[in-house]
Amino acid sequence: MSKRKCIRIDPxxxxxxxxxxxxxxxxxxSTHIYRDSKEKRLEYIFNAIYRDIYTRDIFEMYKDxxxxxxxxxxxxxDNLRVYCKVENIDSVLRLTISTIHSKKNQQLxxxxxxILESIQKREYEYREKWI
Amino acid sequence: MSTEKNGYKxxxxxxxxxxxxxxxxxxxxxxxxxxxxxxxxxxxxxxxxKRKELAQMIGTSSSYITQIMRGNKIxxxxxxxxxxxALKKRFxxxxxxxxxxxxDENLIGDKFDSKQLLNAKSDLSILKLTYCSKKxxxxxxxxxxxxxxYEQ
Numbered sequence: 001m002s003k004r005k006c007i008r009i010d011p012x013x014x015x016x017x018x019x020x021x022x023x024x025x026x027x028x029x030s031t032h033i034y035r036d037s038k039e040k041r042l043e044y045i046f047n048a049i050y051r052d053i054y055t056r057d058i059f060e061m062y063k064d065x066x067x068x069x070x071x072x073x074x075x076x077x078d079n080l081r082v083y084c085k086v087e088n089i090d091s092v093l094r095l096t097i098s099t100i101h102s103k104k105n106q107q108l109x110x111x112x113x114x115i116l117e118s119i120q121k122r123e124y125e126y127r128e129k130w131i
Numbered sequence: 132m133s134t135e136k137n138g139y140k141x142x143x144x145x146x147x148x149x150x151x152x153x154x155x156x157x158x159x160x161x162x163x164x165x166x167x168x169x170x171x172x173x174x175x176x177x178x179x180x181k182r183k184e185l186a187q188m189i190g191t192s193s194s195y196i197t198q199i200m201r202g203n204k205i206x207x208x209x210x211x212x213x214x215x216x217a218l219k220k221r222f223x224x225x226x227x228x229x230x231x232x233x234x235d236e237n238l239i240g241d242k243f244d245s246k247q248l249l250n251a252k253s254d255l256s257i258l259k260l261t262y263c264s265k266k267x268x269x270x271x272x273x274x275x276x277x278x279x280x281y282e283q
Contacts, residue, residue: 007139011147021142030138039145044161044202046146053165055172057200075201130139 003125006096017050020096045071065116079103167211174218188217
């Protein structure tokens, strides 16, 4: 399987956590973040993860689908979730934003399970900046 | 491709924006509250306690706890203490010195446009500020009365 490309988007200097964006998710990410003015919320979530002080209402890793997690952008009608690949490589926790999806029910739907299983199988080529 | 490259730059700048001193105080307040809440959340999970049960124990609603856990509302210290006691836990306070190393560069606010603020420490009434002068890189230390500072 060919590796998907992702690019680092966080300015964090702490080398223990790095956040990347799947290039294929670029347009979708930009649309949701800017249309819904979620930059501040995402910055809040990133910092909670850097400092390892998040609650399950902010970020959650799926025990049943190891290597996946979700950042919770909003609740209510749209319940926007940012699904991530989570890998620990060379003692650096790498989170790669892979899919954005509006979750409709409390339980995982078949579609959400498909998303998580797909993310589990993905392999990424990590880039630190735009080339 | 150039559009995407510009979009990438926009994304980077979104997460790298400078904060004024006041914005930094607000942000660090959110983070400090979150530090309490992450411990509460972990404890609830360990004790297998539902949000509704915890809400009943401290006389509030589960939706209010959810808003707080999401970071939408900032609770006061009394509320955090109540959460801790309901879980039979007591918070301890420690101070670490990592702040100087990790967050200095974000502390460049309107008040400090000619100098870079390296450090801000406070006791009950006095703010102690350490700057690096942009002119000659010398280190400047200042103290000011907290009330006067916020009146400016």
